[in-house]
Amino acid sequence: MARVLLFGRFRDLAGWREREIAAGSLSDLRALLAAGDAELAEALEGKGVQVAVDQAIVKGDMALSASAEVAFLPPMSGG
Amino acid sequence: MIRLTEAPFDPGALLNEFSQGRTETGAVATFTGIARAEKGSTTVLELEAYPGFTEAEIGRIAEQARRRFGLHDFAILHRIGKIAPGEAIVFVATAAGHRRAAFEACDFLMDYLKSKAPFWKKEHGPDGERWVEPTAQDLADRDRWN
Numbered sequence: 001m002a003r004v005l006l007f008g009r010f011r012d013l014a015g016w017r018e019r020e021i022a023a024g025s026l027s028d029l030r031a032l033l034a035a036g037d038a039e040l041a042e043a044l045e046g047k048g049v050q051v052a053v054d055q056a057i058v059k060g061d062m063a064l065s066a067s068a069e070v071a072f073l074p075p076m077s078g079g
Numbered sequence: 080m081i082r083l084t085e086a087p088f089d090p091g092a093l094l095n096e097f098s099q100g101r102t103e104t105g106a107v108a109t110f111t112g113i114a115r116a117e118k119g120s121t122t123v124l125e126l127e128a129y130p131g132f133t134e135a136e137i138g139r140i141a142e143q144a145r146r147r148f149g150l151h152d153f154a155i156l157h158r159i160g161k162i163a164p165g166e167a168i169v170f171v172a173t174a175a176g177h178r179r180a181a182f183e184a185c186d187f188l189m190d191y192l193k194s195k196a197p198f199w200k201k202e203h204g205p206d207g208e209r210w211v212e213p214t215a216q217d218l219a220d221r222d223r224w225n
Contacts, residue, residue: 005129007127007129007197007199008127008199008201008210009199009210012210048212052129052132055129055131055132055135071129071132073129073197074199074210074212075212075213076194076195076196076197076198076199076213077193077194077198077199077200077211077212077213077217078126078157078169078192078193078196078197078198078200079112079168079169079189079192079193079196079198
């Protein structure tokens with residue numbers, strides 16, 4: 001089960017912050033999220049959105065281990 | 080030092096602590112960011128981080144600053160959670176042999192923190208709440224260092 005984390009506006013949009021989802025790859029995970037919440041899935045594809053797997057930024061698709069932590073990160077702003 | 084804290088902090092005390100015991104550091108520069116009320120439209124600022132990842136990403140860029148500007152040391156303290164107008168949000172201190180490097184490294188670190196560090200910022204006010212994303216100016220400021 002991948003541990004999926006939503007940050008910032010994604011959490012408000014989805015109404016959850018963390019969920020365990022069984023997915024073999026990032027593309028599988030996106031498809032599962034889209035099946036449950038099309039609006040969220042579209043937002044996760046938006047401009048400036050980054051994805052971290054096990055706390056490292058990744059680009060494109062990749063296989064997910066059974067204990068992967070997947071975080072969807074909206075554009076960042078601190079200070 | 081890189082730290083996230085939910086508690087308010089005193090920038091003066093941090094500066095004193097950071098400056099102590101340095102005999103070869105000719106320059107310490109600091110920046111303190113303070114939450115604005117935006118003429119009453121913001122009553123609370125809320126900062127979210129990704130614990131572990133956020134500190135690691137700041138550490139990566141701080142090491143880059145250390146090499147690029149020849150820093151002797153740095154300190155970065157960032158608030159998370161709920162912050163009231165007038166409270167400090169972020170404190171950055173840089174130590175170097177001479178002033179130019181200390182000033183520039185401080186500027187570099189802040190431009191990074193505003194637009195690329197893993198924080199998400201929400202303004203709460205009488206008209207509701209809204210997520211804040213980096214402005215075109217923030218992105219242009221960051222690109223000055225490329």
